[in-house]
Amino acid sequence: MRYRGIKKGRFISRTNRFAAEVELEGEAVACHVKNTGRCRELLLPGAQVFLEESGNAARKTRYDLVAVYKDEILVNVDSQAPNAAAEEWMRAGAPGGELPGIRRLRREVVWGNSRFDLFAETEEGPLFVEVKGVTLEKNGTALFPDAPTLRGVKHVEEMTRWVKEGGMGLLLFVIQMRPVLGFAPNMETHPEFGEALARAKEAGVRILAMDCQVLPDSLNIGAPVPVHLPIFSFHRNVHPAKQNPTGIK
Numbered sequence: 152m153r154y155r156g157i158k159k160g161r162f163i164s165r166t167n168r169f170a171a172e173v174e175l176e177g178e179a180v181a182c183h184v185k186n187t188g189r190c191r192e193l194l195l196p197g198a199q200v201f202l203e204e205s206g207n208a209a210r211k212t213r214y215d216l217v218a219v220y221k222d223e224i225l226v227n228v229d230s231q232a233p234n235a236a237a238e239e240w241m242r243a244g245a246p247g248g249e250l251p252g253i254r255r256l257r258r259e260v261v262w263g264n265s266r267f268d269l270f271a272e273t274e275e276g277p278l279f280v281e282v283k284g285v286t287l288e289k290n291g292t293a294l295f296p297d298a299p300t301l302r303g304v305k306h307v308e309e310m311t312r313w314v315k316e317g318g319m320g321l322l323l324f325v326i327q328m329r330p331v332l333g334f335a336p337n338m339e340t341h342p343e344f345g346e347a348l349a350r351a352k353e354a355g356v357r358i359l360a361m362d363c364q365v366l367p368d369s370l371n372i373g374a375p376v377p378v379h380l381p382i383f384s385f386h387r388n389v390h391p392a393k394q395n396p397t398g399i400k
Contacts, residue, residue: 334377
């Protein structure tokens, strides 16, 4: 996916969850932050950032903050970008993901109490995909989430239920940077998410983490990285597989 009208600036401060002040061409300007996460280790005073000009004269803020340098690594912080990149990646055949052949792809499909990001009709049956963007990195490992996410736990649990009822499910973590050595759930910040992820893996949900080539004006999914999950002791309780899971809206 690509941006237009990219400009380089220096981060000054974050004024609230949705806005920041950036020095651009010697002037302090207000911009929209396209990520409501904390990003505390990224959005630091003096950090080099990249802004996209919105092109909407009616907006209060002229620019969107889409990427920031952390040391020598450029990190995309646009929370909308992973879904767009994932859709492009799947339409291109999901290179590196080893997914079954995709015949049809739809966005925002409801099943049960959740709306999953992507639904694919594949050569092996229906596949739901939930996409999570990852911007947090510590000691070479990409971590998710950067803040507690009850909504994220719900998505994982619903995906687990879908797979137990006979469907195929993929939790796709789009790491909005490279290089990283691997991916893991952030057990320090939200251990319940890590446990839900481990349960999903045991139930048969596929968990895939992909790094990205990040440039100031683009984000493209790259190659898979190792996934490291915590070890729990669960009692396996999987429903018999059904040929045609129902409930898709």
